[in-house]
Amino acid sequence: MICISLFLMVASSCKTRLNNSPGPPNIVFILADDLGYGDLSCLNEHAAWKTPSMDEIAAQGMVFTDAHSGSALCTPTRYGIITGRYSWRSTLKSGVTWSWDKPIIEPDRMTVASLLQDMGYTTACIGKWHLGLGWQMQDDQPDSIDFSKPVTGGPLELGFDYFYGITASLDIPPYVYIENNRSTSIPTTFTVSSDKYGWWRWGHTGDDFIHEQVLPHLTEKATEFIEHHLAENSEKPFFLYFALPAPHTPILPTDEFQGITETNPYGDFVVQVDCSVGRVMEVLKKHGLTENTEADYEELARFGHNPSYVFRGHKADIFEGGHRMPFLVRWPGKINPGTSSSQTICLTDLMATCAAILDYKLPPEAGVDSYSLLPVFSGEEDDPIIREATVHHSANGNFAIRKGKWKLILCPGSGGWSYPRPGVNDMTGLPDIQLYDMKNDQAETTNLQDQFPDVVERLRTLLIRYIEEGRSTPGPHQPYVDQEHWPGLEWRERQRIDPSGSK
Numbered sequence: 280m281i282c283i284s285l286f287l288m289v290a291s292s293c294k295t296r297l298n299n300s301p302g303p304p305n306i307v308f309i310l311a312d313d314l315g316y317g318d319l320s321c322l323n324e325h326a327a328w329k330t331p332s333m334d335e336i337a338a339q340g341m342v343f344t345d346a347h348s349g350s351a352l353c354t355p356t357r358y359g360i361i362t363g364r365y366s367w368r369s370t371l372k373s374g375v376t377w378s379w380d381k382p383i384i385e386p387d388r389m390t391v392a393s394l395l396q397d398m399g400y401t402t403a404c405i406g407k408w409h410l411g412l413g414w415q416m417q418d419d420q421p422d423s424i425d426f427s428k429p430v431t432g433g434p435l436e437l438g439f440d441y442f443y444g445i446t447a448s449l450d451i452p453p454y455v456y457i458e459n460n461r462s463t464s465i466p467t468t469f470t471v472s473s474d475k476y477g478w479w480r481w482g483h484t485g486d487d488f489i490h491e492q493v494l495p496h497l498t499e500k501a502t503e504f505i506e507h508h509l510a511e512n513s514e515k516p517f518f519l520y521f522a523l524p525a526p527h528t529p530i531l532p533t534d535e536f537q538g539i540t541e542t543n544p545y546g547d548f549v550v551q552v553d554c555s556v557g558r559v560m561e562v563l564k565k566h567g568l569t570e571n572t573e574a575d576y577e578e579l580a581r582f583g584h585n586p587s588y589v590f591r592g593h594k595a596d597i598f599e600g601g602h603r604m605p606f607l608v609r610w611p612g613k614i615n616p617g618t619s620s621s622q623t624i625c626l627t628d629l630m631a632t633c634a635a636i637l638d639y640k641l642p643p644e645a646g647v648d649s650y651s652l653l654p655v656f657s658g659e660e661d662d663p664i665i666r667e668a669t670v671h672h673s674a675n676g677n678f679a680i681r682k683g684k685w686k687l688i689l690c691p692g693s694g695g696w697s698y699p700r701p702g703v704n705d706m707t708g709l710p711d712i713q714l715y716d717m718k719n720d721q722a723e724t725t726n727l728q729d730q731f732p733d734v735v736e737r738l739r740t741l742l743i744r745y746i747e748e749g750r751s752t753p754g755p756h757q758p759y760v761d762q763e764h765w766p767g768l769e770w771r772e773r774q775r776i777d778p779s780g781s782k
Contacts (some may be wrong), residue, residue: 282333303398303637304610305568307519307559308629310360311552312353312407312448312527318549322497328540328550332557336607341656344608344618347613347627347681349648350672351596351695353409353448355624357522358383361390361410361437363630363646368749373676375409378452378482379424380410382432387507391630393438395518398637401508402441405501406522408457409447424453426483439520441498449493449524452482456496463487476530476544486652491531493524498555509566518633521559525552551747596695597673597688598723602720613656620655623681625669628652647750668741670751674703680742684718685731687738696737714738 298669317323321334323344340693349359354364354375362384369383376383384390392402414430417423421781434442445457454470466483472490479490508517525531525548532539532547536554540546595600606624610615631649634641641649650665668682673694680687692699701704714728714735728735745751 294617297377302514303400303516305401305488305517305519306395306633307521307563308360309523309556309559310357310406310519311523311556312474312525314526314552314605316551316603316605322605327542328546330549330553332553332560333605333607336556336560336609336703339611339616340607340609340618341658343606343608343624343655344619344621345623346604346626347624347669347671348604349670351408351602352674353527354383354411355672357408357410359625359627359648360520360629362388363391363627363649365627365648365672365751367672367678368647374674376411376444376447378446379413382413384410384437384440386432386436388437389630389642390438392434392518392520392635394436394630394639394641395637396440398639399515401436401515401517402439402520403504403517404439404442404444404520404522405504406444406497406520407443407524408433408442408522409451412446412457415508423571424483426453426455426462426465430457430462431460433457433460435460441504443504444522445493445524446495448527449490450479450528452480454479454482454488454490455485456488456638472529474529476528479529479673482639489534490529494531494551494555495533497521498523498558502558505559505562507568515663523555525555540595596693596696596697597671597677597679597690598693598697599717599721602671608656609653615658618658622655622665623654623669624650624652626638628665630689647752650651650752654723664753668738668745668751670742670745678742680745681717682738682741684716685734685738686715686717686723687728687735687742688713688715689739 304652305411317326317331318330318363319331319337320331321337321369338692347364348356350356350367352375356369358364358366358371371383392404396402398483405526411431412423414429415428417425434444441459445454445456446453453466455466462485464485464487466485468484468486469481470479470484470490471481472479477490501519505517506520508515526545530544530548532544536547537544538547539550562621587588588610625648627646627648628650630646631641632653633639634646635651635653648670652665655665664683668680671679671681673690674696675690675694677688677690679689679694688694689699691706691711691713692701692704694701698704699709704726710726710728712735713723713726714731715723716723716727717723
């Protein structure tokens with residue numbers, strides 16, 4: 280499928296304060312795991328099913344058609360969202376974290392949650408964490424986890440007031456719920472599944488953990504958090520990061536959704552995900568907070584459905600299918616309904632956007648790959664380009680960089696799991712570099728690296744600079760793009776210096 284995840288932002292109005300001045304907005308981020316660009320019926324005219332809840336958000340807000348994760352896999356995507364940094368700047372250079380891996384976010388690093396917490400928000404993380412946790416061992420058995428002891432290095436230590444969720448993907452043990460920093464039950468058994476769609480690895484399983492019920496259970500917890508917060512402290516804004524474990528494997532639609540799309544279980548699971556998003560929206564509507572105040576690709580193809588839409592590749596790849604994703608933003612009173620943007624953006628932009636919403640000045644070391652999207656939200660047609668360039672990363676740790684219409688890939692093949700797959704398919708004769716014109720060749724079919732050596736060199740030099748300088752944003756002594764500036768230079772001056780490839 281097209282990407283590691285769907286990123287959905289809902290910025291809803293919060294209650295007016297006693298002095299009648301509007302307070303800061305409540306912010307809800309929903310991350311659906313392994314949902315493709317082509318899985319939303321509002322984005323794919325050939326979709327084999329309907330996604331009415333997400334379609335409604337698109338109709339009432341803004342659709343970004345060129346949005347990307349900083350990586351094509353779970354863990355690095357989440358790292359970028361939480362920290363505003365590309366994941367390859369961390370200790371994780373490829374792949375994902377596994378069952379007992381240590382936390383990869385340092386305890387003293389600013390996160391979106393800690394930023395909002397400092398600004399007076401109640402913050403919650405519900406769902407899939409997958410950034411490593413500090414599990415404690417039994418005293419007399421150093422290789423055995425003690426589930427009765429608290430975990431460390433998790434959401435509570437990174438700015439979240441409340442956490443309820445799971446360690447990683449639903450196919451990676453241990454299969455236990457964690458509330459705040461403790462397991463809700465001590466595993467007394469092991470489970471495994473070899474079902475074609477609903478498979479998961481052998482591992483510890485809590486007595487209160489049923490794989491098929493995880494998605495509805497976490498959805499219930501997300502809505503409970505909103506309800507509880509509004510009942511207990513409605514004057515205080517809240518931030519909810521709702522990280523769905525679906526439609527990532529195991530693909531487990533509940534009884535009411537089985538067969539609903541007449542395609543396969545993946546399609547049914549996508550519709551269930553849409554329903555979960557709808558449940559959250561229903562709670563927000565109820566409280567007046569929405570007013571102006573891995574699939575079987577060949578099988579899906581038989582139904583005329585492509586989760587990657589028109590793009591090449593799928594999850595894990597350096598090709599567009601690996602990291603381009605649906606990105607919907609709804610903010611009544613701030614974003615005009617039914618609008619769209621072709622700006623190239625990245626999930627790392629969450630931190631700078633939240634900071635800009637609250638007029639908060641980020642410290643130099645925070646959000647080094649994060650740009651504010653507020654200028655785009657305004658819908659002004661003459662907005663300058665937000666990002667100088669965007670870096671992509673594959674499952675194997677291969678790099679690509681996109682600037683304007685040009686995308687430079689620094690590896691042969693997919694860099695991930697589709698053909699040609701490194702280590703599996705024969706790469707003989709394939710050039711080590713790929714250059715694509717994304718304006719005229721969205722499917723990445725024609726490699727132009729030998730025709731535009733100057734573009735190759737310019738983009739390679741820019742990527743090296745981003746790596747060596749430790750940031751891709753202009754830096755603390757230059758302005759973010761919020762009006763007429765773009766990467767620290769006045770827009771027209773930038774055009775004069777480097778007009779080619781700047782749009």
